[in-house]
Amino acid sequence: MAEWKPVWIARSDGEHEIKTKKNGRELNAPTSAQLDRNSGENDYYELLDIDDPVAIEWKRILGGMLHREQKGPTDQIWILVDFPENYRLYKRFKDKKESKSRTSDLLKQAKADGKDGNKSEDFYLYGYPLGHKKRFKSAVDFFPHLLWLAQGTSNQRTDCECKQCSPEWVQNVSTLPGKSGFVPKSEPTALPKDVPAVLRDRVTPQVVIKQRSISQDSNKLSKTIPKSQPPAPKVPPSATKVPVPAPAAKAVPPAPKMTSAPSKAASQPANTSAVRTPVAIPTLIAPTPLASAKSLEQGQDAQYRKYIYRPGELTWFNRGSAWGLSVIIKRDLFKDGRMLDRPRYLVQPLSHPFNHPATKIIDSEDDLRPWLAWSAPGPTHQSLATSGLTYKDIDWKAVLAGRYGAGDAEVDGSIYAAKMIDDSFTLIDPLSNNTTTTGERSYNGIYFGGEKFWVGEPVRLRVGNGHDIMIVHQIFEKLKQNSTSTTSASVHVVGDVYRYSTIPYTVGQEPAENPNLPMRVRQDLNYRNRVSIASKRLISYWQIIQAASRLGITDVKGRWYESSILLPILHGAGPYQQDVQRGEISDVGTWINGRGDANSAPAKAGKRCTDRLEALAAAVPVATKVSRGLDGPAEENVFPAPNSSSMQPAVTMAAQPGADLIAQSSAQGSGGQGQQVQGVTDGDIEQFMDLDRMEEGFTQNFVGGQF
Numbered sequence: 001m002a003e004w005k006p007v008w009i010a011r012s013d014g015e016h017e018i019k020t021k022k023n024g025r026e027l028n029a030p031t032s033a034q035l036d037r038n039s040g041e042n043d044y045y046e047l048l049d050i051d052d053p054v055a056i057e058w059k060r061i062l063g064g065m066l067h068r069e070q071k072g073p074t075d076q077i078w079i080l081v082d083f084p085e086n087y088r089l090y091k092r093f094k095d096k097k098e099s100k101s102r103t104s105d106l107l108k109q110a111k112a113d114g115k116d117g118n119k120s121e122d123f124y125l126y127g128y129p130l131g132h133k134k135r136f137k138s139a140v141d142f143f144p145h146l147l148w149l150a151q152g153t154s155n156q157r158t159d160c161e162c163k164q165c166s167p168e169w170v171q172n173v174s175t176l177p178g179k180s181g182f183v184p185k186s187e188p189t190a191l192p193k194d195v196p197a198v199l200r201d202r203v204t205p206q207v208v209i210k211q212r213s214i215s216q217d218s219n220k221l222s223k224t225i226p227k228s229q230p231p232a233p234k235v236p237p238s239a240t241k242v243p244v245p246a247p248a249a250k251a252v253p254p255a256p257k258m259t260s261a262p263s264k265a266a267s268q269p270a271n272t273s274a275v276r277t278p279v280a281i282p283t284l285i286a287p288t289p290l291a292s293a294k295s296l297e298q299g300q301d302a303q304y305r306k307y308i309y310r311p312g313e314l315t316w317f318n319r320g321s322a323w324g325l326s327v328i329i330k331r332d333l334f335k336d337g338r339m340l341d342r343p344r345y346l347v348q349p350l351s352h353p354f355n356h357p358a359t360k361i362i363d364s365e366d367d368l369r370p371w372l373a374w375s376a377p378g379p380t381h382q383s384l385a386t387s388g389l390t391y392k393d394i395d396w397k398a399v400l401a402g403r404y405g406a407g408d409a410e411v412d413g414s415i416y417a418a419k420m421i422d423d424s425f426t427l428i429d430p431l432s433n434n435t436t437t438t439g440e441r442s443y444n445g446i447y448f449g450g451e452k453f454w455v456g457e458p459v460r461l462r463v464g465n466g467h468d469i470m471i472v473h474q475i476f477e478k479l480k481q482n483s484t485s486t487t488s489a490s491v492h493v494v495g496d497v498y499r500y501s502t503i504p505y506t507v508g509q510e511p512a513e514n515p516n517l518p519m520r521v522r523q524d525l526n527y528r529n530r531v532s533i534a535s536k537r538l539i540s541y542w543q544i545i546q547a548a549s550r551l552g553i554t555d556v557k558g559r560w561y562e563s564s565i566l567l568p569i570l571h572g573a574g575p576y577q578q579d580v581q582r583g584e585i586s587d588v589g590t591w592i593n594g595r596g597d598a599n600s601a602p603a604k605a606g607k608r609c610t611d612r613l614e615a616l617a618a619a620v621p622v623a624t625k626v627s628r629g630l631d632g633p634a635e636e637n638v639f640p641a642p643n644s645s646s647m648q649p650a651v652t653m654a655a656q657p658g659a660d661l662i663a664q665s666s667a668q669g670s671g672g673q674g675q676q677v678q679g680v681t682d683g684d685i686e687q688f689m690d691l692d693r694m695e696e697g698f699t700q701n702f703v704g705g706q707f
Helices: 053-069 102-107 139-151 237-241 296-301 396-400 409-422 519-536 563-571 573-582 612-619 697-703
Strands: 003-009 017-020 024-027 043-047 076-080 088-095 119-126 199-201 314-318 323-335 341-349 360-362 368-370 424-430 440-448 451-454 458-461 469-478 490-504 538-552 556-559
Touching (some): 003 139, 053 139, 409 612, 458 490, 519 573, 563 573
Parallel strands (some): 003 076
Antiparallel strands (some): 017 024, 043 088, 314 368, 440 451, 440 469
16 A cells, blocks of 8 residues: 655745835735735635645645656655645635626526535645746745756756746747757746755655755844745725734844755765666654653643643633733633533733722633734724833823823723833743853743743744744753853854644555643644644644754744634634534744734843843732742732622723723633624624734724834
């Protein structure tokens, strides 16, 4: 029986951004208008996930054609793990019926199969370096270009036989002597010097990037690949009239490429006489073993389905008729009506320095959202939006006195406080090593913007295809030469980089479980595989891309969350169950922003704080204490009684004049019906996720980075 063999094309000429004379730099993808369902619901584009059934079929076709051309082993069936870097597949949905007259529709006979002939779905592969107008319309259309990349014997695009690289008359000539020396008048810019032999078997992977991206140090990553963007979900028209938390249309930051040190075989000149022969394969990349937890809290956070949120983290919380911003002060477990352990949290709402709402107990994780799940709207005081001031710069007494016009100081205080916290980081739990002799000091964890993560945990990266994760094995600061000051030290993470890959399921040929992945990652993967195998006969695995990779903290988006846990909350119970029935559990990371995006500064390390309270500053009461959980004294974890005087009802921001922080909750994980406010249906989380409309309406100032 033939065996599925995932393969990887390591060379790519794809570009995520292109430079134009008219608009400067722009995304090499469908335009924002084409991605916007609201501007034309009958003709729009959306980005497909790498594990979408259509994307998998394209990769199967391309892998099969490569197997044929490269004369692969007869007992193998090749399938691409992913498209070459910066190439992305989009679906175009078009309903031609809307553009026709009713008379023509009535005269047209219905199809015998009952399908609507007016509706069509087409698929296009974007990423070709000469712009989005040069796209590939099918896997067969793209294959000649893929083969040219895989062979690695030439960097002249005129040697490629695809429709985009070669003139039409060249394609019609079966043999063209001296073709490699022919230079047409409108020849595209040549690639860099030869990068040999880029076809790699994914069982023993190695990523070889074009020379302009290869660093002298395999741990240093060049900054060229921006993150991918999720498809733009449909947003009700009413959502554009009300400022609500929604992911921002982030300015695409430069992000590093991952490279592995080239093998000896890769450094030798390519043999042009053996064009169709796969290259010798390097040794297998060995994952780094997981270290045991060094603290009780670290071990607790490593458990699957125990707590989503952690003390000191920034969250959105449900205030009843509106959502607010808060910090988790403490957490514990309580027995519900069925005597099952359930998590609860004590949150402190954020505000300006002169008034702080009381703490609130949240006993359902459906009433919380990660800070990065939504984006804050603009301030209610319009003059603040154009001031360029930060939380600490604003004269809050003047705001309260009305000198900044009408608005809600508490709402604006929470918005600016959240952005201030997002711009901070704090290294925690220093380990016992010497910074005097090595210039480096390791830590067991970090408060990273609004989140907290530990060594041994997965984080989302801005590297590669935008879905890659790193299992962190070291967090350390590196002092500047001849300096003992930590204020100017650079902070890095070291770990193994993984990519989510999907292949057809064959009984007895399942990918082996990787014991070096954290339990949370393995449990989530097992759940997603049970769903996809049952519905689509597909199985996924986390494929190691690079071991012991070293990145700066600006290359980290934030914490990784389990799709099996967070998606039902963000997406809503009903839509999530429909996805489960279809076998389509997407990556929850596509629903979440990255740290630094709130301040339009993802490439900025941010302000280093000595402890978490310094990062929270005056946005919380002076007496606030963030619990250390199991690592601290028991009294830190005691919750106030629900009827305690310290538990006053929270002020509902929506009820105050000028308060625009109205954000309806998504459908609760329990499946309960939500409320409706100002025509926005509770449960339609997609209204917060329209990345392509963020340059309009209430988020215009926020996206522009004016404050």
